[in-house]
Amino acid sequence: MIKRLNISGIAMEVDKNLGKYVTKKIGRLDRFIPRNKRANVHADVKLKEANAKNKKELICEVILHVPHEVITVKEATISMYAAVDIVETKLRHQLKKYKELHSNPRLHQRLLHRLKHMPDPAE
Secondary structure, three states: OOOEEEEEEEOOOOOHHHHHHHHHHHHHHHHHOOHHHHHHOEEEEEEEEEEEOOEEEEEEEEEEEEOOEEEEEEEEEOOHHHHHHHHHHHHHHHHHHHHHHHOOHHHHHHHHHHHHOOOOOOO
């Protein structure tokens, strides 16, 4: 669970149920972060209400601070719960990429070393 999770409502009030839902969805994304970097992760969740062209839009923006990077995802829909779901999915994909790059650099070095020193099959 992400320990530092700040939820703020801009031009709207965040009720208890929405706060629990955001904590449940965004808070458990730490499993996609390497274990040695989980303590340094914190997230800022901004929930906004905006009127655009006679439509009411609800915007969910998550700024995730991970070591060496800041990941930002934003989504606007007619339902705040749907926006949180979509943002969670987008963050999951970006964190999988982050974990692949930052999890174990020596593993990549060993694989590249083995590939360089493999005998050529054409010989």
